[in-house]
Amino acid sequence: MRSGQVGRLREWKDGRGLASAFLLVVLAWLVLPPLGTLIVTSLHGTTQTGALGRFTWHYFASVWGHGQMGSLLGNTLGFSVGSSALALALGMVEAWLVERTDAPGRGLLTATAVMSLAVPYVLYTMAWILVLGNNGPFNQWIGPWFGSHNGRWFHLDSLPGMVLVEGFLWSPLVFLLLSSVLRNFDPRLEEASWMAGATPGQTVRGVALPILLPAILSVALLVFVRSFQAFEVPALVGLPGNVSVLASQVYVIMTEFAPPDYGQASAMSVYLLIAAAICFALYFRVLGTAHRFHMVSGKGFRHQRLRLGPWRWLAGLFVGLDFAVKLVVPLGWLIWTAVLRSYQLPSPRALGDLTWENFRSALQYPNFTSAAFHTLVLAILASTAIMLLTWVAAWLGERSRLPARRLVDYVASAPLAFPAIVLGVGVLEFYLNLPVPIYGSLLILLIGYLTLFMPYGMRYLQPAVMHLSPELEEAAQIAGASPWAGFRGVVAPLTRSAFWAGWLFILLLVARELTLSVFLVSPGNEVVAVELFDLWNNGQLGQVAAFGVIWTAVMTAIALGFWSLIHRRDIELNV
Amino acid sequence: MAETMLAIQRLTKRFFRRHQVVEVIRDLELTVEKGTFFTLLGPSGCGKTTTLRCVAGLETPDQGEIAVGGRWVFRDRPWLDVPPHRRGIGMVFQSYAIWPHLSVFDNVAYPLRLKRPRMSFDAIRRKVEEALATVDLQEWTHHPSTLLSGGQQQRLALARALVSEPSLLLLDEPLSNLDQRLREQLRFELKRLQREVGVTTLYVTHDQHEALALSDRVGIMMGGRLLQVGDPETIYFRPASPAVAQFLGCPNFLEGTLLDAAPAGHTARLQTALGMWRGVLASSGQRGERCVMAVRPEAILRLSEGLEAEGNTIEAKVLVHNFLGHVHRYQIQLANGPIWLWETRERLPAAGIIGGYVPAQEVWVMPDSASSEEPAAGWEGLKGVLG
Ligand SMILES: Nc1ncnc2c1ncn2[C@@H]1O[C@H](COP(=O)(O)OP(=O)(O)OP(=O)(O)O)[C@@H](O)[C@H]1O
Ligand SMILES: [Mg+2]
Numbered sequence: 001m002r003s004g005q006v007g008r009l010r011e012w013k014d015g016r017g018l019a020s021a022f023l024l025v026v027l028a029w030l031v032l033p034p035l036g037t038l039i040v041t042s043l044h045g046t047t048q049t050g051a052l053g054r055f056t057w058h059y060f061a062s063v064w065g066h067g068q069m070g071s072l073l074g075n076t077l078g079f080s081v082g083s084s085a086l087a088l089a090l091g092m093v094e095a096w097l098v099e100r101t102d103a104p105g106r107g108l109l110t111a112t113a114v115m116s117l118a119v120p121y122v123l124y125t126m127a128w129i130l131v132l133g134n135n136g137p138f139n140q141w142i143g144p145w146f147g148s149h150n151g152r153w154f155h156l157d158s159l160p161g162m163v164l165v166e167g168f169l170w171s172p173l174v175f176l177l178l179s180s181v182l183r184n185f186d187p188r189l190e191e192a193s194w195m196a197g198a199t200p201g202q203t204v205r206g207v208a209l210p211i212l213l214p215a216i217l218s219v220a221l222l223v224f225v226r227s228f229q230a231f232e233v234p235a236l237v238g239l240p241g242n243v244s245v246l247a248s249q250v251y252v253i254m255t256e257f258a259p260p261d262y263g264q265a266s267a268m269s270v271y272l273l274i275a276a277a278i279c280f281a282l283y284f285r286v287l288g289t290a291h292r293f294h295m296v297s298g299k300g301f302r303h304q305r306l307r308l309g310p311w312r313w314l315a316g317l318f319v320g321l322d323f324a325v326k327l328v329v330p331l332g333w334l335i336w337t338a339v340l341r342s343y344q345l346p347s348p349r350a351l352g353d354l355t356w357e358n359f360r361s362a363l364q365y366p367n368f369t370s371a372a373f374h375t376l377v378l379a380i381l382a383s384t385a386i387m388l389l390t391w392v393a394a395w396l397g398e399r400s401r402l403p404a405r406r407l408v409d410y411v412a413s414a415p416l417a418f419p420a421i422v423l424g425v426g427v428l429e430f431y432l433n434l435p436v437p438i439y440g441s442l443l444i445l446l447i448g449y450l451t452l453f454m455p456y457g458m459r460y461l462q463p464a465v466m467h468l469s470p471e472l473e474e475a476a477q478i479a480g481a482s483p484w485a486g487f488r489g490v491v492a493p494l495t496r497s498a499f500w501a502g503w504l505f506i507l508l509l510v511a512r513e514l515t516l517s518v519f520l521v522s523p524g525n526e527v528v529a530v531e532l533f534d535l536w537n538n539g540q541l542g543q544v545a546a547f548g549v550i551w552t553a554v555m556t557a558i559a560l561g562f563w564s565l566i567h568r569r570d571i572e573l574n575v
Numbered sequence: 576m577a578e579t580m581l582a583i584q585r586l587t588k589r590f591f592r593r594h595q596v597v598e599v600i601r602d603l604e605l606t607v608e609k610g611t612f613f614t615l616l617g618p619s620g621c622g623k624t625t626t627l628r629c630v631a632g633l634e635t636p637d638q639g640e641i642a643v644g645g646r647w648v649f650r651d652r653p654w655l656d657v658p659p660h661r662r663g664i665g666m667v668f669q670s671y672a673i674w675p676h677l678s679v680f681d682n683v684a685y686p687l688r689l690k691r692p693r694m695s696f697d698a699i700r701r702k703v704e705e706a707l708a709t710v711d712l713q714e715w716t717h718h719p720s721t722l723l724s725g726g727q728q729q730r731l732a733l734a735r736a737l738v739s740e741p742s743l744l745l746l747d748e749p750l751s752n753l754d755q756r757l758r759e760q761l762r763f764e765l766k767r768l769q770r771e772v773g774v775t776t777l778y779v780t781h782d783q784h785e786a787l788a789l790s791d792r793v794g795i796m797m798g799g800r801l802l803q804v805g806d807p808e809t810i811y812f813r814p815a816s817p818a819v820a821q822f823l824g825c826p827n828f829l830e831g832t833l834l835d836a837a838p839a840g841h842t843a844r845l846q847t848a849l850g851m852w853r854g855v856l857a858s859s860g861q862r863g864e865r866c867v868m869a870v871r872p873e874a875i876l877r878l879s880e881g882l883e884a885e886g887n888t889i890e891a892k893v894l895v896h897n898f899l900g901h902v903h904r905y906q907i908q909l910a911n912g913p914i915w916l917w918e919t920r921e922r923l924p925a926a927g928i929i930g931g932y933v934p935a936q937e938v939w940v941m942p943d944s945a946s947s948e949e950p951a952a953g954w955e956g957l958k959g960v961l962g
Binding site for chain 1: 664
């Protein structure tokens, strides 16, 4: 008997085999049905009754029909390249200023980034529309200086407008990721280069950049894929200006007619899925290189800060502007909107129109209160279930020798490549046709969130378990603990902070989620982001803003808790 | 015959490395008697840790039988594999594996709390305190275990391994993470403790000083096999092969041809590149047989001016000098011969030819290396112990 098989025999006896099988079944049940339904539907379409039609390539082909696909792909590519380039440029400068220089007010950038974890993207996007849109201060106040009096000086509902907002949206996360890359960069590598006689410039070119490049590239790719699948900005900013990208086109197809053209939406989703999968394959390849350079592990090092000297004030100006543009202006404008009886630009006259009315009515509006309740319940359920499942999955993946462990890892990570909008279509199509009444209940949202956010659980717990010396657990076994007792007594307590970090992070993700929910919500199971989205489309600005401000305050508390936890416990941030 | 506490037979373990099977342990046979301190000594990567982990149940062997205290814990045919938590063995890991989330007390109490039927709270406390007192950590009982220094952690790991009174204690290089001074101090501690508790101990190290100082018996392991088993003095003075001698810090070898036939342990004459030498035979030799002689660096004496020795002489030039405190160590170039080490309390002149000689009883003559791969003459076959 070979040693591998021998060890497995023992694992089947002590129940780890059974646990792997159970996990695999649960994960497969979450991932495979929506995916399968999507593919089947894209090849069949549905009849008026909802039954599958005959096999056809028609839906895949028709997308290309009227030259529509060309402009869609062009827009999508331009949007995601532009916004990820903007986010990367901003984030890179911010990370460098914060981690490696003595620029004044560095803490403001970190605060902006932490806040960005709390604000729902849909709300942030709305704030930008209020600021940069036709009736916003930008067009109304600055436009006239340049001779434009119709409020159309800057077209926000255009590709450049979308790129701008999406770039602002993602730059805090780029900043957070690159900061940790810079912190984990061993300064001795640079010092060795100086000692070898290189100038600081040569050191950056010859040592720092080549070593950091894979990590930077992986962040760039991640942001690229994310904006590729993004929904909030394309829907709120792009659609009013008739600028469509793949993700918003799926939404349009799904909401244009009733019943929707499922075949068309599914085919479009499959295209989106394939593109995302290719990007993610690339991302993981690059990430592998980054890991090879030991860029991702390790504790932060103490770096010499670059003294900027006379440039310090320029850096300070950048920091202040960045803080103002990304946090103060949009949030401030939102608050301004929230305290007005009717929307108007700030003026002495407007001050007479201030009111708390919006806050009061938002808190009494039954849809909001039930949406907040649903969202909190779903967030707690989803993050608890995900973290518990992935705790065992990460442990088995790291310690078990069963062949199933790889499979568990793959299946749990697969949804990373699912654009939320695609998963939304898949989940909807599958459960809509199921005879059990899952559609319309909170359960369908829970299932969607479990699938969508499962990978994040793995990404928080896997490194924690991996960094745990196996000897700690073996010592427990020698002391008389069965493998499960060892998990409970040693592994679980020692990875507890990673568990809670992941738990809080998923909580925040669920609280912000719009894209998937927008398809799964029906009267009775509404959630916050979708409610904001709907009321916005109804034009109830004051109430949306008031409720958004309240919700943001609650989420900020959670985001702060998350942030202080990962800082105190040196947990690697995963977004 | 004394009671056998650990018996290993035909133990073989293979690993897959880059699509290749590597046999890390090959047909290992070993017995340890009750109450003794047995050390596996060998260079890095020879499979010591793997052997220990097979005994503990943390690795599953590919072949072989292991019995602890007369009870099978592993057998390939018919299949039997007792998981580690049912083997009743204590172990101290190289990293100590102190659980950082538990206090000193809770670390030691952990094995007791897992016992079924449950032990009473008082009984647990008594035993933990007793164990901590044995290793002199009683003042630290309620401290977090992360506050302990390296030496204290090692003692805590020992207390944790001993608290459930295992029939066998496994130690994997428990001193290698400590600095030199502490290591020497703890060496005494460890030996005293083992005597006091009387627990059968299997110890793994690559440090020959540690092995010699601590053990009742030492097994020299290389390339996944045991080359020689014996008490420390035998291993040191009577190595079975040049490889063993070299590993125990004797780098001085000289090849020669036997001029006499003699039984093991007797003195015989050899023809060498340095002239005629006499030495003690490790095994009986035939006239004309090729042999290798080993000379310990400290056995070389200086040949004073005008004194004559018949044979066993060297003429040497000093290449490098190290002062070690208790001795001077010289690297010397022998006239038309190899490079040797010479340890003496005398200060040798840095230039010029120096004469030296080695008493015949200090020259150890072993059969030539061709046969040194075989288990040596000192090897005691221990088959059939368990019937
Ligand atoms: N899990 C494993 N997979 C593959 N190879 C392994 C594994 N564990 C050990 N080995 C290999 O087996 C050989 C013996 O390892 P082992 O740890 O037993 O050596 P050792 O004698 O304890 O060495 P050291 O003194 O360095 O601790 C080494 O070459 C090692 O690389
Ligand atoms: Mg070892």
